[in-house]
Amino acid sequence: MAGERQARLADRIRVILAERLDKGLRDPRLGYVTITDVRVTGDLQHASVFYTVLGTDEERASSAAALKAATGLLRTEVGKQLNTRLTPSLEFIPDALPETAGHIAELLREARERDEAVAGLAAGAQYAGDADPYVAPREADEE
Template sequence: MAKHFTRADRVAQQLQKDIAELIRAELDHPRASLITITDVEVTRDYSHAKVFYTFLGEETAREEIADKLEAAKGFLRSQLARGFKLFKMPELHFVYDLSVEQGVQLDQLISRANPTPASDE
């Protein structure tokens, strides 16, 4: 059965890939390689894009990374516009993605609630 992807879905996927590459290559921060773009949601009119990201460094640097991404969003948007053929390049909104951390916490809770029995060898 064929899946139906809208143009907005395809634009979001391409934005996710391109933003990740730009951050690694162009962002002037020593921890830029620790940023992972987990998802991008584009509005139907392509005017806004929510860029969800995680950061694998220490929690104290999270705010510094958020500030750096916020400061670089105009540059990233202009670089993206060079490779996209859209009437209007979406305005980027960076949102920290807590789902990875929440998944780890849930996994730890499940492990504590249901410990695996020791093998009888």
């Protein structure tokens, strides 16, 4: 029951923040931010907000600073729309998803290149011994 309430609250916070960020803040440092996940503690006092920023490392850093500066404003907005007795504190955490995806893509490219190299070696390969190394069963007429 409590886990369900946490999940509902987290989802609601994600929607409120996404809508608010879509309207924009007055901070020019804020880039194109996507809220990827929100996790609320069991006591509903704290929300960890995971986000990604499209752009360079510099744009990610400036967006992080903008979110940190706007945390109070965003928490007030969440409090107004939640209609709960207490508004959870917000902590913005950069989501490593894009970096992880880039790393996985790089690993897949490397694996594909190695597979192609192995296929190239196999194409010109010959058997080390006989083509059929298994001993054939004796025929009945040989006995």
